[in-house]
Amino acid sequence: MDFSAINIRYGELATTECCLSCGGAINYAKPKSGEVCVDLGSGRGTDVLRMADEVGETGFVYGIDISEGMLEKARQNAAKFEMKNVRFVQCELDKIELADGIADLVISNCTINHATDKEAVWSEIYRILKKGGRFVVSDIYSTSPIPAEYHNDPVAVAECWAGAITRDEYINTLAKAGFTGIEVIEESKPYLKGKAEVASLTIAGKKPLGGCCCSR
Numbered sequence: 078m079d080f081s082a083i084n085i086r087y088g089e090l091a092t093t094e095c096c097l098s099c100g101g102a103i104n105y106a107k108p109k110s111g112e113v114c115v116d117l118g119s120g121r122g123t124d125v126l127r128m129a130d131e132v133g134e135t136g137f138v139y140g141i142d143i144s145e146g147m148l149e150k151a152r153q154n155a156a157k158f159e160m161k162n163v164r165f166v167q168c169e170l171d172k173i174e175l176a177d178g179i180a181d182l183v184i185s186n187c188t189i190n191h192a193t194d195k196e197a198v199w200s201e202i203y204r205i206l207k208k209g210g211r212f213v214v215s216d217i218y219s220t221s222p223i224p225a226e227y228h229n230d231p232v233a234v235a236e237c238w239a240g241a242i243t244r245d246e247y248i249n250t251l252a253k254a255g256f257t258g259i260e261v262i263e264e265s266k267p268y269l270k271g272k273a274e275v276a277s278l279t280i281a282g283k284k285p286l287g288g289c290c291c292s293r
């Protein structure tokens with residue numbers, strides 16, 4: 078994938094105070110002491126630092142992002158607060174450079190809509206979660222399919238709207254990846270963003286503990 082539009086947009090936004098979130102995943106995630114957590118699209122590192130505080134010295138939090146500017150800002154913020162139990166990793170959402178079954182909790186806020194191959198991203202989330210691990214993700218969906226001319230435009234995708242898929246596609250993708258207990262926790266009314274009508278949702282689910290009837 079060509080990340081130049083994402084790198085330009087998020088490189089510029091890294092040094093601003095502008096809100097980049099579209100929901101409250103972090104408020105529902107409830108990390109516990111000693112847990113290993115991952116934030117996909119960690120931006121300036123705000124949610125990573127909050128989770129690092131909550132999991133304490135026996136836990137650990139990874140922030141995943143592709144933007145050099147965001148990673149630099151996140152590392153500066155971690156150093157400022159002397160957080161030792163965090164690491165920021167530069168990689169793509171659909172090729173997460175973390176080991177299988179490493180995480181108790183994966184969160185993400187307003188990021189997965191940017192990914193071209195959402196099935197690959199959810200398959201990666203499944204892979205890095207422990208059995209019985211959970212995700213809480215805030216993201217946007219479109220109320221109708223985004224026309225290809227925008228969906229394939231990297232600049233429009235970087236603006237956080239053109240990469241969106243519909244609500245049904247979103248939920249089907251999670252189920253196809255193998256998650257269970259899928260629950261929409263909060264959802265906004267539709268609103269206009271760029272050239273599309275979108276809505277925000279926060280959705281949670283679990284990787285099954287496993288058993289004879291589970292195919293993965």
Ligand SMILES: C[S@@+](CC[C@H](N)C(=O)[O-])C[C@H]1O[C@@H](n2cnc3c(N)ncnc32)[C@H](O)[C@@H]1O
Pocket residue numbers: 083087096097098099117118119120121123141142143144147168169170171185186187188191192237
């Ligand atoms: C809208 S910002 C959200 C940042 C943060 N989660 C927050 O709520 O403040 C999206 C972030 O995802 C990152 N990102 C976008 N597409 C990505 C991809 N394919 N792989 C990794 N990171 C990506 C961007 O660099 C940016 O930091």
